[in-house]
Amino acid sequence: MVLIRVFEEEVERQYKRARIGGYCHLASGQEGATVGAVDPMERDDLLFSSYRTHGLALAKGVDPDAVMGELFGREGGSAHGRGGSMHLLDVPHGFLGGWGIVTGQLPLATGAALALTYRGKRAAVMCELGDAATNMGAWHESLNLAGIWDLPVVFLIFNNRYGMGTTVEKASAEPELYKRASAFKMHGERVDGQDVEAVLEASDRLLTRARNERKPAVLEVITYRYRGHSVADAGTAYRTQEEVEEWRKRDPILIYRRRLMDERGVEESQLRAIEARVEQRVEQSVIAAEASPEPPVDTLARHLYGDPNSAKQFSQMGPGSPFGERELVLGGLGR
Amino acid sequence: MVLIRVFEEEVERQYKRARIGGYCHLASGQEGATVGAVDPMERDDLLFSSYRTHGLALAKGVDPDAVMGELFGREGGSAHGRGGSMHLLDVPHGFLGGWGIVTGQLPLATGAALALTYRGKRAAVMCELGDAATNMGAWHESLNLAGIWDLPVVFLIFNNRYGMGTTVEKASAEPELYKRASAFKMHGERVDGQDVEAVLEASDRLLTRARNERKPAVLEVITYRYRGHSVADAGTAYRTQEEVEEWRKRDPILIYRRRLMDERGVEESQLRAIEARVEQRVEQSVIAAEASPEPPVDTLARHLYGDPNSAKQFSQMGPGSPFGERELVLGGLGR
Amino acid sequence: MSATAATRAPATTTMTYREAVRLALREELVRDEDVFLMGEEIGVFEGSYKVTAGLYRDFGPVRVRETPISEEGFVGAGIGAAMMGLRPVVEIMTLNFILVAMDQVVNHAAKIRYMFGGEVGCPLVIRTPNGGGSQLTAQHSQSFEVFFAHTPGMKVVAPSTPADAHGLLKAAIRDDDPVLVVENLQSYKVRGEVPNDPERVVEIGRAAVTREGSDITLVAHSFAATRALRVAERLKQDHGVNAEVVDLRSLRPLDTETIAKSIQKTNRALCVDEGWSTYGVSAEIASRIQKACFDDLDAPIERVGLAEVPMPYAKQLERAAIVNDDKIMAAALSVLDLGPSV
Amino acid sequence: MSATAATRAPATTTMTYREAVRLALREELVRDEDVFLMGEEIGVFEGSYKVTAGLYRDFGPVRVRETPISEEGFVGAGIGAAMMGLRPVVEIMTLNFILVAMDQVVNHAAKIRYMFGGEVGCPLVIRTPNGGGSQLTAQHSQSFEVFFAHTPGMKVVAPSTPADAHGLLKAAIRDDDPVLVVENLQSYKVRGEVPNDPERVVEIGRAAVTREGSDITLVAHSFAATRALRVAERLKQDHGVNAEVVDLRSLRPLDTETIAKSIQKTNRALCVDEGWSTYGVSAEIASRIQKACFDDLDAPIERVGLAEVPMPYAKQLERAAIVNDDKIMAAALSVLDLGPSV
Numbered sequence A, B: 001m002v003l004i005r006v007f008e009e010e011v012e013r014q015y016k017r018a019r020i021g022g023y024c025h026l027a028s029g030q031e032g033a034t035v036g037a038v039d040p041m042e043r044d045d046l047l048f049s050s051y052r053t054h055g056l057a058l059a060k061g062v063d064p065d066a067v068m069g070e071l072f073g074r075e076g077g078s079a080h081g082r083g084g085s086m087h088l089l090d091v092p093h094g095f096l097g098g099w100g101i102v103t104g105q106l107p108l109a110t111g112a113a114l115a116l117t118y119r120g121k122r123a124a125v126m127c128e129l130g131d132a133a134t135n136m137g138a139w140h141e142s143l144n145l146a147g148i149w150d151l152p153v154v155f156l157i158f159n160n161r162y163g164m165g166t167t168v169e170k171a172s173a174e175p176e177l178y179k180r181a182s183a184f185k186m187h188g189e190r191v192d193g194q195d196v197e198a199v200l201e202a203s204d205r206l207l208t209r210a211r212n213e214r215k216p217a218v219l220e221v222i223t224y225r226y227r228g229h230s231v232a233d234a235g236t237a238y239r240t241q242e243e244v245e246e247w248r249k250r251d252p253i254l255i256y257r258r259r260l261m262d263e264r265g266v267e268e269s270q271l272r273a274i275e276a277r278v279e280q281r282v283e284q285s286v287i288a289a290e291a292s293p294e295p296p297v298d299t300l301a302r303h304l305y306g307d308p309n310s311a312k313q314f315s316q317m318g319p320g321s322p323f324g325e326r327e328l329v330l331g332g333l334g335r
Numbered sequence C, D: 001m002s003a004t005a006a007t008r009a010p011a012t013t014t015m016t017y018r019e020a021v022r023l024a025l026r027e028e029l030v031r032d033e034d035v036f037l038m039g040e041e042i043g044v045f046e047g048s049y050k051v052t053a054g055l056y057r058d059f060g061p062v063r064v065r066e067t068p069i070s071e072e073g074f075v076g077a078g079i080g081a082a083m084m085g086l087r088p089v090v091e092i093m094t095l096n097f098i099l100v101a102m103d104q105v106v107n108h109a110a111k112i113r114y115m116f117g118g119e120v121g122c123p124l125v126i127r128t129p130n131g132g133g134s135q136l137t138a139q140h141s142q143s144f145e146v147f148f149a150h151t152p153g154m155k156v157v158a159p160s161t162p163a164d165a166h167g168l169l170k171a172a173i174r175d176d177d178p179v180l181v182v183e184n185l186q187s188y189k190v191r192g193e194v195p196n197d198p199e200r201v202v203e204i205g206r207a208a209v210t211r212e213g214s215d216i217t218l219v220a221h222s223f224a225a226t227r228a229l230r231v232a233e234r235l236k237q238d239h240g241v242n243a244e245v246v247d248l249r250s251l252r253p254l255d256t257e258t259i260a261k262s263i264q265k266t267n268r269a270l271c272v273d274e275g276w277s278t279y280g281v282s283a284e285i286a287s288r289i290q291k292a293c294f295d296d297l298d299a300p301i302e303r304v305g306l307a308e309v310p311m312p313y314a315k316q317l318e319r320a321a322i323v324n325d326d327k328i329m330a331a332a333l334s335v336l337d338l339g340p341s342v
């Protein structure tokens, strides 16, 4: 949690210094939901997320250097600088991406779960989405498919009360989102996202159930984002400063920190030590990102196609092609 | 009911004689559901339907001559021969079409209901769809919008047990389809479609509620189609002959006929008289269709655009246009 | 006094493209009770790109209707409302998101009037910005308006100036057929003069010669037309070339007459497009020119567009992918036989 | 005995296009455990157009997966499964219905590999028939494969013969990138020879000269390529014209080299398309030809396609709208200066 918090604070600083560009969605306030949901995941379990993806990637074990590198647009980034903040990915760690179209990741997660069953693997898929994403048709189709095909997937709703500036009550005819699982005879439940251990317990239970019984489920986590929808949004037009302050009092890190000290006899100094290490780690990720090379311009067409025959397939497309395309792309496919 | 039954029997005959072409979806067996649902509709109420539309159009008061004329592809048809079996329409009678894309009519019906509230009209929209259509995303989005905006629309599910050859149980994670309304905190109920009066009671109640309280609802009507999915489908690959026979025993016309005679003291002769009139009416619709002119080929581009300025807007598109387009379309817009 | 004041009132006002769109919406909302706006975050949030700022406050939640994230649902609802005679103006936050509503636009809005033999219409407007150039990456930087220009039953306009953004949007709102109004993220900042006349509309289907020239014709739409003008000036300064610029403004209908007239004069043509060239807008332009101006052309028609890749994130990769002034310049010189053809 | 029998075994088998697709699916299902089919009614119902007849019986519900009506959902599920290394072959009942899954194809399948810097791929095949001509009307008669040909990251093939339908589908299934295989409702009935070799594939990106000629080149794909061959024969018989026919087979990549070579020989070109011409496939073909063969052309490149209207129902109206042999004939004659240009 602390790593994510500190990491995103650094991201915001770097964004202001224009070392990071494009859309950038921070999640400070949602660390309890993030860590609680992802911690029980096993290495073979697969995680899909929306565009608000930094924390989830880090929680799933993606190297902070690869995350910061991607934000800096460097070859060392998890997508070699092609994806940016919204499109982190790390297949070896089972992080199947950061996706930018609201609810676009749900059908994909459903298909990944189908692949697990097809291959007879004992693993589960976790698919994060926002509260507002439950109003998209792809939500309905994905849950229905997961239901009729008994797929091992947990649909994880991070209900932070708003889709950009729109409240859940305004956008969803059934604002208790976990209840929407009933349209698919699917289990759904709701948990307090500011209590990391509560989230962890529920996530662990539903993931285990998915792995062992091939049963999909909906887990709604109530949480809050302190910052605006993205760095471009002040986050003040649609909510009061008081509301934000109220939520800060229930900060997931604060709550857990207190619990560790008051109930688990952890010393302040121990926590300080962790925080110090975390800050170091984040600093190091910036250094690593700076050290990583920028993608050379002549690799613009690289990664467009993956089939080894692609260059050959396109080799006769040259004549009459528009200005600049032949060298740029037709040539590039060879590389 | 009898009119619809006899009319569709005639349609099938004419299709075999190649006077009718394209897709043609018959609904014999569903007459109770159709008449029961539509009869309580007032003239200002609006009806949207899927492609299985003949019965619904007739029930809403569309002239049989206009329906048969459309099937024959004549100018006298309700869409002047441009739409065919799937695309009947009659705005004056509040029949807002026959639509071919599964669930495509739901967002439209939602928008029509929105227009009614925008104009402060005391009327309701009824939108028919099939059981399999409840698995499409547009179903979810439409019901959610109707829910948050309090729109006067009744979503009418004709659950005839199959989407082409796929059973409801195979396609829908929640096979009790009316329960899916709960994902939108919406009222849903189920009724026996072979008992026309039961359907009528429920439909009347929900339409009245929609008009007076601006409350949307889901009405699931359990029914059955004797014929295949369309005239191209024998309807034998995915169900047994016994099953069809069982359902024929609960034929909605048979049931109602008995009730009228046994409980309401209606004379057989009276019913015979009605049937005779109906057969005459259907014969007459064929004669009218035959008498109606075919759309002249030089009107191919007519109805493409409706704005009076369209011809002028397109008047400078001519140079370099593909072979045959200038006369065919650019010219046609003038007409 | 007031009379003289009136005569002294300026004929135009300088404003941004964004403000021009906003003004058009405001004027049409005032003019016609049947006009209403629908879209995500267009109310309290004032629009993701602030186009609708102030309208929710002034016209309220019925005329400026906030929607959930349900493009297929609310675009379809707009179509249904339009069938009932209302004039919905639906905002899609960016063009990229219209893909989830594609069926409602192509299979419904575009088909309705014809499919029902003219018995019902669909006076719907969908307005949405396209374009890239701000590191928004693959899923948020597209310009595939050609999909809709390919679809009979649709009308598609893509203004590049504040005056056209204002006049064409008003024309679209008053049109009885479905019109897609393509705005552009880069164009929102463009400033220009807009006539002070709430009754002025810009006719759909008319291209504009935005710069007179004799040596080559640059054909473009949306923000590419703004770039083309800049490059035309550079061509003059650096090479003494007089380039004519045709701003298409409308993609369907397409004003081939104005394009052809220009090339009959210049004998050379370069099509510029913010989107991908292959199977793109410039393909249609080039194929019509070659037919209409077969004997007038001194050189093959050239096309320059977005590199044929999804938009990459890294700044310098994105810069290499988009159609910048240098690329247009180089392409123009190659058409003029003054530079290498790449 | 058996040896001689083997040598006597025929090198090809005559079958319909429909049977050729079915054979390719069967062979690939046998060859690779990772290949599976998904789609509506492809199992018990044996496919809306009976393409998958017998496969459900022989391979069962896991390899031949029946889906509910949820194109967006199961196309996306196919993409997700492909990201995991499986090779899903998704059937969309007809091309018209892919519009509800447009976002999954254009914003996801086509973007994945590039957007993630090559760290994950999408070896997905979507196969679906396009076309009209059976009074299926506006929402069920379209051929907008150009939408996908416009999209970098996609590969699009559109075979016209049983041999190509067989060989290209197999190539698509074995390809590591997303491939849209466009079949055609009219083509399903077409008969032809298919080599008896389960290892044979037809290379993606290669057009075929299906008829040699010297006077004019007819460029077409899908069922239009079949029509073009018929018209070429008529041109020979009725006018002594030797027409060359280029069957594109692949739209992205597009084999411009083969097209250009042909026109450098014939000096005249007619593009034939079952779909709408404006902003359609033939626009790209024509604009590439005019650039590649600028000095070779004796006449403007002509295009003939579906009338620019939604498909009407009435038989004679539909006949007037579609690209029939007479229209192709007339267009060819106009290119040859043997007939009026309309």
Ligand SMILES: Cc1ncc(C[n+]2csc(CCOP(=O)(O)OP(=O)(O)O)c2C)c(N)n1
Pocket: A050, A052, A100, A101, A102, A129, A130, A131, A132, A133, A134, A158, A160, A162, A163, A164, A229, C040, C069, C071, C093, C097, C100
């Ligand atoms: C289909 C689509 N429509 C609109 C958008 C623009 N958009 C991006 S995020 C967002 C709000 C999503 O809110 P929610 O699902 O609650 O997730 P959160 O941002 O709160 O994490 C919107 C409207 C999009 N990316 N995709």
Ligand SMILES: Cc1ncc(C[n+]2csc(CCOP(=O)(O)OP(=O)(O)O)c2C)c(N)n1
Pocket: B050, B052, B100, B101, B102, B129, B130, B131, B132, B133, B134, B158, B160, B162, B163, B164, B229, D040, D069, D071, D093, D097, D100
């Ligand atoms: C989006 C879409 N996908 C597929 C089809 C093809 N199709 C037409 S009807 C149908 C079955 C619909 O079944 P149901 O909703 O139960 O209605 P019924 O035919 O039983 O009245 C299918 C798959 C279509 N028209 N639209």
Ligand SMILES: [Mg+2]
Pocket: A130, A131, A132, A158, A159, A160, A161, A162, A163, A164
């Ligand atoms: Mg949210």
Ligand SMILES: [Mg+2]
Pocket: B130, B131, B132, B158, B159, B160, B161, B162, B163, B164
């Ligand atoms: Mg059904």
